[in-house]
Amino acid sequence: MSKLLEVKDLAVSFNTYNGEVQAVRGVSFDLNKGETLAIVGESGSGKSVTTSALMGLLPKPQGVIKSGEILFEGEDLVKKSNKEMQKIRGKDMSMVFQDPMSSLNPTMKVGNQIMEGLIKHQNMNRSDARKKAIELLDQVGIPNPEIRINQYPHQFSGGMRQRVVIAIALACNPKVLIADEPTTALDVTIQAQILELMKNIQKETDSAIIFITHDLGVVANVADRVAVMYAGKVVEYGTVDDIFYNPKHPYTWGLLGSMPTLDNADEELYAIPGSPPDMLNPPKGDAFAPRNKFALEIDAVMEPPMFKVTDTHYAATWLLHEDAPKIEPPESVKKRMQGFANSGGDQ
Amino acid sequence: MVRYILRRVMYMLVTLFIIATLSFFLMKMLPGSPLNAEDKLSEQQQAIVLEKYGLNDPVPVQYVKYIGGLLQGDLGISFAFSNTPVTDILMDRIGPSAQLGAQALVVGTILGVLLGLIAAISHNGFLDYTSTVIAVLGTSIPNFVFAGLLQFVFAAQLEWFPVALWGDFKHTILPTIALMIFPMATAARFVRTEMVEVLGSNFITTARAKGVSEPGIVFKHGLRNALIPLVTVIGPMAVSLMTGSMVIEQIFAIPGIGEQFVNSVMVNDYPTIMGTTLLFAALFITIILIIDLLYGLIDPRIRISGGDS
Ligand SMILES: Nc1ncnc2c1ncn2[C@@H]1O[C@H](COP(=O)(O)OP(=O)(O)OP(=O)(O)O)[C@@H](O)[C@H]1O
Numbered sequence: 340m341s342k343l344l345e346v347k348d349l350a351v352s353f354n355t356y357n358g359e360v361q362a363v364r365g366v367s368f369d370l371n372k373g374e375t376l377a378i379v380g381e382s383g384s385g386k387s388v389t390t391s392a393l394m395g396l397l398p399k400p401q402g403v404i405k406s407g408e409i410l411f412e413g414e415d416l417v418k419k420s421n422k423e424m425q426k427i428r429g430k431d432m433s434m435v436f437q438d439p440m441s442s443l444n445p446t447m448k449v450g451n452q453i454m455e456g457l458i459k460h461q462n463m464n465r466s467d468a469r470k471k472a473i474e475l476l477d478q479v480g481i482p483n484p485e486i487r488i489n490q491y492p493h494q495f496s497g498g499m500r501q502r503v504v505i506a507i508a509l510a511c512n513p514k515v516l517i518a519d520e521p522t523t524a525l526d527v528t529i530q531a532q533i534l535e536l537m538k539n540i541q542k543e544t545d546s547a548i549i550f551i552t553h554d555l556g557v558v559a560n561v562a563d564r565v566a567v568m569y570a571g572k573v574v575e576y577g578t579v580d581d582i583f584y585n586p587k588h589p590y591t592w593g594l595l596g597s598m599p600t601l602d603n604a605d606e607e608l609y610a611i612p613g614s615p616p617d618m619l620n621p622p623k624g625d626a627f628a629p630r631n632k633f634a635l636e637i638d639a640v641m642e643p644p645m646f647k648v649t650d651t652h653y654a655a656t657w658l659l660h661e662d663a664p665k666i667e668p669p670e671s672v673k674k675r676m677q678g679f680a681n682s683g684g685d686q
Numbered sequence: 687m688v689r690y691i692l693r694r695v696m697y698m699l700v701t702l703f704i705i706a707t708l709s710f711f712l713m714k715m716l717p718g719s720p721l722n723a724e725d726k727l728s729e730q731q732q733a734i735v736l737e738k739y740g741l742n743d744p745v746p747v748q749y750v751k752y753i754g755g756l757l758q759g760d761l762g763i764s765f766a767f768s769n770t771p772v773t774d775i776l777m778d779r780i781g782p783s784a785q786l787g788a789q790a791l792v793v794g795t796i797l798g799v800l801l802g803l804i805a806a807i808s809h810n811g812f813l814d815y816t817s818t819v820i821a822v823l824g825t826s827i828p829n830f831v832f833a834g835l836l837q838f839v840f841a842a843q844l845e846w847f848p849v850a851l852w853g854d855f856k857h858t859i860l861p862t863i864a865l866m867i868f869p870m871a872t873a874a875r876f877v878r879t880e881m882v883e884v885l886g887s888n889f890i891t892t893a894r895a896k897g898v899s900e901p902g903i904v905f906k907h908g909l910r911n912a913l914i915p916l917v918t919v920i921g922p923m924a925v926s927l928m929t930g931s932m933v934i935e936q937i938f939a940i941p942g943i944g945e946q947f948v949n950s951v952m953v954n955d956y957p958t959i960m961g962t963t964l965l966f967a968a969l970f971i972t973i974i975l976i977i978d979l980l981y982g983l984i985d986p987r988i989r990i991s992g993g994d995s
């Protein structure tokens with residue numbers, strides 16, 4: 340498989356009045372053509388910051404890339420100027436955001452907002468861009484696109500607006516589509532429709548998707564591979580099967596344990612105790628250790644490296660060290676894993 | 687839409703009637719009588735004059751007569767310039783006031799928007815602080831101070847412009863500047879705040895994610911959204927221009943409505959005071975109507991809801 344995007348040891352900090360917030364501390368992953376990578380993790384774990392960095396959209400001047408490389412088709416995006424990034428954004432990489440109610444310009448017709456990218460990146464004239472915009476609206480499932488194209492965002496419902504945002508992102512056939520919690524703000528039935536739409540689009544256009552979500556159910560449904568983030572780092576990384584059937588990191592156990600499924604509705608949900616560390620002063624050693632009942636002594640002193648589980652599966656926990664005691668996931672999590680295995684990974 | 691405007695005009699007329707009533711009775715409470723200045727008149731002469739202008743009637747009778755005239759578009763006859771109808775006086779004097787007001791509003795708003803825009807783009811930078819200082823000075827220092835300062839520097843010292851009086855375009859420059867300071871400062875502060883907020887909003891990130899260039903972000907996506915709410919401060923600005931004109935026209939000895947008003951109050955020229963008050967009131971109410979219509983025109987969210995009903 341050809342690597343489209345390779346992120347190597349990316350570190351991002353924010354300079355604030357209180358000091359340096361180390362939001363992302365050495366994240367690495369790669370993305371192949373046409374695949375879907377899900378990034379999951381608690382609020383504040385650095386998912387959005389990572390993807391903003393990929394797009395070159397970190398808030399300036401506070402947000403800085405401290406180190407690392409973002410290789411897109413072999414070229415390092417970190418080294419590119421804002422002007423050069425403008426040519427990549429919207430064309431090779433584009434983004435769908437969390438809140439469809441506020442992510443469209445309220446005073447610009449929806450059609451113009453879609454056409455903008457086409458005119459800029461593909462040198463289309465207005466009438467061609469218009470035709471293409473109508474096609475796109477149709478493609479994302481908006482009825483009467485010829486009429487809708489002349490309307491303003493407030494004339495659309497939340498789900499319809501998110502479809503428009505997706506149409507904008509898709510306009511120039513991007514190679515990478517980043518979706519930052521695209522369904523969180525929508526109600527459940529609309530969520531399912533949007534996910535279905537994104538899956539179909541991926542089949543048609545063969546673009547790679549980075550899908551950020553809190554919802555492990557969504558991950559099982561859409562992703563090929565999963566990166567689990569905690570405190571600005573990827574702590575476990577593997578295929579969907581690796582993560583759901585054979586999770587190795589206690590944090591991943593916690594996430595799986597706290598996920599409601601149909602057949603455990605009456606059981607008590609497992610909650611990860613405590614709260615994430617303060618990224619102003621990230622702890623020494625393993626950042627998850629204070630919340631981890633399986634923590635080893637070494638966790639307090641030294642950060643675990645990425646251990647290889649299989650060719651596709653990596654996890655950063657000392658439990659994988661050959662000298663570590665053999666520890667099994669807690670019973671409730673095991674049952675959950677069993678549940679996934681039975682449901683056969685949905686579609 | 688037409689029905690909406692008609693209804694609004696109805697309300698305007700009612701408002702004007704209330705204002706006319708209130709100011710009529712308020713004016714009757716002014717100390718002194720129109721004859722104060724003319725001490726030379728004998729008792730008898732005074733009685734004749736009072737009789738002639740109907741000032742011997744009881745106040746309610748005067749009121750009914752006045753409103754009756756008003757309904758026929760008659761504002762009465764000035765006491766001070768004998769036998770000149772108030773309407774003629776106002777017509778004579780509206781030109782200079784309108785010119786000054788329009789110039790000050792247009793130039794002041796444009797400069798203010800630019801100033802606010804520069805401030806917002808260099809958010810917390812040097813230019814931001816500079817324009818904030820200008821804006822704060824502009825809103826807090828009274829315009830007669832500026833007027834005096836301008837006269838001193840540019841007329842008395844540098845002799846670039848005439849000190850006062852009305853004539854060609856050159857005469858309008860200093861009073862326009864003095865008058866426009868407030869609208870400029872108001873617009874600058876307003877646009878800065880709005881623009882900073884708009885530039886931080888999600889749809890700007892969406893535009894950036896599309897690859898829109900920085901000028902495109904600022905002008906195409908930012909400015910329009912930041913300017914829409916500016917329409918709401920045009921009302922207060924217009925008021926400041928009207929009240930400002932009374933002072934500024936006096937200082938620069940400009941034969942406008944504001945100067946007329948001040949002079950009429952001094953000599954208790956009742957019909958002229960009433961006429962000027964009503965003119966200002968009518969102007970203000972009209973401006974508010976225009977603002978409301980304008981708002982619907984430039985903000986699509988309002989346009990639609992207004993059009994459907
Ligand atoms: N502009 C900023 N200035 C300072 N700190 C920031 C800024 N943006 C993000 N951070 C910090 O970076 C860390 C990671 O934030 P990020 O938004 O990436 O989290 P997330 O994983 O996307 O969370 P969520 O699931 O809530 O969206 C947080 O600790 C946050 O406080």
Ligand SMILES: [Mg+2]
Pocket residue numbers: 386387388519
């Ligand atoms: Mg986020």
